[in-house]
Amino acid sequence: MPTKNTNRPQRVALVAGASRGIGAETATAFAVAGYAVVLGARDAHALANVVDSITANGGQAIAAKTDVGDVESMRSLVELAIETYGRLDAAFNNATDGPMPGPLADIDPDEFDVGMRTNIRGTFLGMKFEIAAMLDTGGGAIVNMASVAGVHAMTNLAAYVTAKAGIIALTKTAALDYADRGVRVNVVAPGPILTYHLEEAGAQAQRMAAESVPMRRVGTSQEVADAVLWLCSDQSSFITGVTLPIDGGQLAGHKPPLMYRQGEGMTST
Secondary structure, eight states, X not given: OOOOOSSOOSOEEEEESOSSHHHHHHHHHHHHTTOEEEEEESXXXXXXXXXXXXXXXXXXXXXXXXXXXXXXXXXHHHHHHHHHHSOOOEEEEOOOOOOOSBOGGGSOHHHHHHHHIIIIIHHHHHHHHHHHHXXXXXXXXXXXXXXXXXXXXXXXXXXXXXXXXXXXXXXXXXXXXXXXXXXXXXXXXXXSBOSHHHHHHOHHHHHHHHHTSTTSSOBOHHHHHHHHHHHHSGGGTXXXXXXXXXXXXXXXXXXXXXXXXXXXXXXXX
């Protein structure tokens, strides 16, 4: 049972899927911005490292091992925020899972279900309990994690595309349901981001990812975190139901790479 904080912060943020990558970066960014943060993920050891990093730098943080697809687990994470800090002002539902890329007919049905459970059910349960907590203290802001693949389908990613499109649909519906009750709900849709997955894929994969982006580079976890914090801030107080691409221009259209090196021939336009 957590000890109640007698010196409660003015703002509290919850991050589900916070053990590494974008989730950990966003949790740290919330703490730097003055939020107390409540972190959830399946990897308790990695969560503890994030908490230690935040508290070592003067922030307030607490964590619990969490299965976002489980009702009681997600309920408990939100209750941890209320019991420890007395309120919930912002939430980032970032957890994701699913099968490895491959043609649709090759996907194992059980692996497909895992993707739906974590992404769609997990986002639904997160919002269900976060919204209730926010309504009790006058409102708040929620950001859900989708992808450019949820807006513009990509080959060999049937489960991922479906899950991320479902998150966008859930976000829009929740935004409408609570637009006049003080809770804003938005979704971010990153393109290629240099997280541990892309780092492990190697330099060639990173170059190919960069070539798919009109800006000719991949994004950073910090750039996603900055967008999440802005969507949770008063600076975006008239914004709800929005899908915000963080993609270097990918969803704007197709910008072909150079067909020939400079000086060796014509370039594409």
